[in-house]
Every structure is written in structure tokens, then in C-alpha cells.
Amino acid sequence: MAVAPSEGAVRTPSDGADGLAIAGLTRMSTCDWPDHLVATVFAQGCPWRCTYCHNQAIIDPRTPGVVPWSQVRELLAARHGLLDGVVFSGGEPTRQLALLDAVQEVRAAGFGVGLHTGGAYPRRLARVLPWVDWVGLDIKAPARLYRAITQVGGPTTSAEAAFESLRLVLASGVDVQVRTTVDPTVLTEADVAELSAVLADLGVRDHVLQEVRTQGTSPQYQAAMVARGARA
Numbered sequence: 670m671a672v673a674p675s676e677g678a679v680r681t682p683s684d685g686a687d688g689l690a691i692a693g694l695t696r697m698s699t700c701d702w703p704d705h706l707v708a709t710v711f712a713q714g715c716p717w718r719c720t721y722c723h724n725q726a727i728i729d730p731r732t733p734g735v736v737p738w739s740q741v742r743e744l745l746a747a748r749h750g751l752l753d754g755v756v757f758s759g760g761e762p763t764r765q766l767a768l769l770d771a772v773q774e775v776r777a778a779g780f781g782v783g784l785h786t787g788g789a790y791p792r793r794l795a796r797v798l799p800w801v802d803w804v805g806l807d808i809k810a811p812a813r814l815y816r817a818i819t820q821v822g823g824p825t826t827s828a829e830a831a832f833e834s835l836r837l838v839l840a841s842g843v844d845v846q847v848r849t850t851v852d853p854t855v856l857t858e859a860d861v862a863e864l865s866a867v868l869a870d871l872g873v874r875d876h877v878l879q880e881v882r883t884q885g886t887s888p889q890y891q892a893a894m895v896a897r898g899a900r901a
Contacts, residue, residue: 686742686774688767690714690734692727692760696744697752702783702803703846705753708744710736710771712762716789717819717827719809720893721852723885727760738771745778754781754802763790763797772800787819788834789827795837804838804845807831810856811864817855832871839872850879854893 693711695701701709714730715722722728741755755775762768763786772782781802786794788806798804808831809818815828838845847868851861861878868876883891 684767686767686771687738689738689765689771690732690767691736691738691741692724692732692734694736694740694744698756701756701758701785702754702781702805705781705783705803706751707754707756707781707783708741708748708752709756709758710741710762712757712759712765712768714764715759715761715787716764717761717787717821719787720818720820720854720890721850721881721883721886723882724760725885725887730764741771742774745775745780749779752780754783756783756785756805758785761787761789763793766793768793769797769800772797776800786834788831791830791833791837794834798837798841798843801843804843806835806838806845806847808835808847808849808864808868810849810852811860811867814855814860818852835868835871835873845873846875846877847873848877848879850881852881853897854890 690713691710692713695709698707698709701707711727713727713732713734715728718728757768757772762784775782782800783803783805784797784801785805788794809815812825812828812832815831816822816824819827821827849864865876883894
């Protein structure tokens with residue numbers, strides 16, 4: 670059985686940003702940070718097993734990175750004045766301790782930093798927030814339904830981490846967009862409305878609902894969607 674992530678359990682090499690395990694690199698993106706032209710770094714590994722995850726190949730934290738940080742460094746050196754920044758996505762980028770070094774290096778090179786996170790590691794998120802300009806934070810469901818989506822830990826373990834991360838981001842003053850991928854195998858319209866109300870009460874002003882994409886999801890999830898009459 671999968672268990673909730675421990676924030677003290679993950680170790681990465683002590684060679685700065687070069688220790689970041691990178692599963693992929695998009696050299697130019699217009700959709701990963703609203704109104705910004707960015708490069709997107711996909712960090713390997715995630716502690717959660719979300720039902721609708723379309724990045725199945727990069728979930729396993731034991732899989733080594735395939736893109737060296739040197740490629741990101743070279744890209745940034747060649748794209749001054751062309752890119753607004755770098756977005757760190759995943760997987761779950763805060764899983765890796767080398768993220769802080771990578772973020773600081775990007776900032777030192779004169780670029781903005783965006784971060785996509787599910788909030789699985791709030792203490793690690795708190796360490797990188799001072800160097801982050803924008804956060805895209807996934808809040809997946811009302812707390813009571815979180816495990817049905819993340820499929821790890823106790824009934825509300827992953828929810829506790831995610832909502833603690835949300836409070837940290839809101840308190841930091843960093844620009845944030847909260848996103849919810851609406852999984853129709855778990856969430857009803859009433860559940861989504863409940864979540865939206867909770868987020869508004871917490872002070873969220875930018876909450877975006879996203880439609881599930883079945884491409885790249887597990888065969889089991891695709892079958893579940895087909896059973897609901899959705900297009901796989």
C-alpha cells in the first residue's frame with residue numbers, strides 16, 4: 670500500500686542544481702505560466718498516484734533524470750531577452766532537494782521562476798517560495814475526497830499537506846493560480862461548488878477548473894471514463 674510522503678525521506682546529490690532529476694524539457698511554452706513565455710522543466714517523481722495523471726512515465730521517483738541541468742543552463746544563456754522565465758513542473762518538483770539550487774540559479778541568471786506543485790511537501794515549498802514569482806497550485810478536491818484522487822495515505826493525509834501549502838502560498842504574497850482538474854469519477858458538481866466556496870473563504874481569487882484529459886492516463890482510468898460515456 671502506498672503511504673503518505675515523508676518530507677525527510679528524499680535525498681538528492683549534493684551537487685547543486687545539477688542534482689535535479691529532470692524527466693523532460695519544453696524549450697518554449699506559452700501555456701505553463703499565464704501571459705509569460707517560458708521554458709518548462711519537468712521534474713522526475715511524484716509521491717501521489719492521481720487517478721487522472723497524464724504523466725505516468727515520470728511518477729516513479731526511482732527513475733533517473735534524462736535531461737541534464739546543463740541543457741537548461743545552456744538554453745537560458747542563449748535565450749536572454751526571449752524567455753520571461755522557467756517553470757518547474759512535474760511530477761512533483763518540491764520532492765527534490767536540488768530544486769532550491771535550480772530555482773536560485775534561474776533567478777541569478779535574470780529570469781523569473783514559476784512553480785507547478787500539488788503541495789505534497791509544504792516545508793520544502795516554504796524554502797523555495799522566497800525565490801518564486803508565480804505558483805500554479807493544484808487543489809484537487811474537498812479534503813474528504815482527496816485520497817480518492819491521490820490514492821495514497823490516510824483519508825485526509827494528502828489534503829492536509831495540500832491545504833497547508835495553499836495557506837503558505839497565500840501568506841507569502843506570491844502570485845498564485847489554484848487549479849482543480851475535475852475528475853468526474855470522483856467529483857460531483859456539488860463537490861466542485863463546495864471546494865470553490867472553501868477556496869474563496871481561504872482567500873483564493875484565481876481558481877481555474879480544468880477538464881480531464883484521458884490521453885496518457887492509465888488504462889484503468891481510461892476504462893472508467895469510457896464506462897461513464899466519456900471519450901477516451
